[in-house]
Amino acid sequence: MTRNQLDQLHAFFHAFTARHFNNDAFVNANLQRKVAHSWRVAGETRWLVNRLRLDEEQANLARGIAILHDTGRFPQFVRYKTYADIRSINHGVLGAEILEAEDVLNAITAREREIILTAVRHHGDRLLPETLDKDKRFFTMLVRDADKLDIYRVVIEAARMYQQDPAAFPYEVEFPNTPGYSPAVFSALETRGKIDYRVLRNLNDSTLLQIAWVFDMNFAPTFRRVQHYGFIEELFSYLPDDDNIRRARRQVLDYITYAGAKRPEIS
Numbered sequence: 001m002t003r004n005q006l007d008q009l010h011a012f013f014h015a016f017t018a019r020h021f022n023n024d025a026f027v028n029a030n031l032q033r034k035v036a037h038s039w040r041v042a043g044e045t046r047w048l049v050n051r052l053r054l055d056e057e058q059a060n061l062a063r064g065i066a067i068l069h070d071t072g073r074f075p076q077f078v079r080y081k082t083y084a085d086i087r088s089i090n091h092g093v094l095g096a097e098i099l100e101a102e103d104v105l106n107a108i109t110a111r112e113r114e115i116i117l118t119a120v121r122h123h124g125d126r127l128l129p130e131t132l133d134k135d136k137r138f139f140t141m142l143v144r145d146a147d148k149l150d151i152y153r154v155v156i157e158a159a160r161m162y163q164q165d166p167a168a169f170p171y172e173v174e175f176p177n178t179p180g181y182s183p184a185v186f187s188a189l190e191t192r193g194k195i196d197y198r199v200l201r202n203l204n205d206s207t208l209l210q211i212a213w214v215f216d217m218n219f220a221p222t223f224r225r226v227q228h229y230g231f232i233e234e235l236f237s238y239l240p241d242d243d244n245i246r247r248a249r250r251q252v253l254d255y256i257t258y259a260g261a262k263r264p265e266i267s
């Protein structure tokens, strides 16, 4: 993808998101959060593609995917007032459908269009389909890593805000802040298993799930970024301080150090 084509995707993103804002302050605050998130995911992607030494065409494609990956979030929130896919709609599928229906990808080669639609459709899936070819898998893995880096940042900022004054918290809270955590969620973290969103019961479960994402990250620079920001240490600090949690903390932090050092830069 050329720089010019990337600029066109940026212009589309700007116009598309702008038309979802309305006179509801709650909706607007949540939409604005996703606009800012999309740009930061594009920024993380830019950082990652430099470390992965992609050529310019590939780097532009990756950045285009990053800015468009949450296209479905905007109509989702306007329609359902939630970002919880489970209570509304699969935002990846919705995003891909919108991009197919709009003219925005017409100027791009059919191959690149397919890669973008695939990455948008599957960026939030628990498991990637086995059938993806090498490029589709690579670009989908890349946006998933960049997305996670920014979601870590977002959830930590939200946790700090919420702790300061829960009553003044301006965003949607998806789970109740009750004590303890679900044994099923904890054991899935310890065994590096996939956690089903449907078993989450409270904020601690949701934090455990976010910590378990490290086992689903793909590229060595992503692990180094997580380590650099201290995301995982901070997420653990919000959980109950018991033996299980302390043991899991050690395991997860060791894994990040190992993966950041050992995994090949390009898979």
Ligand SMILES: [Fe+2]
Binding pocket: 037, 041, 069, 070, 147
């Ligand atoms: Fe995202």
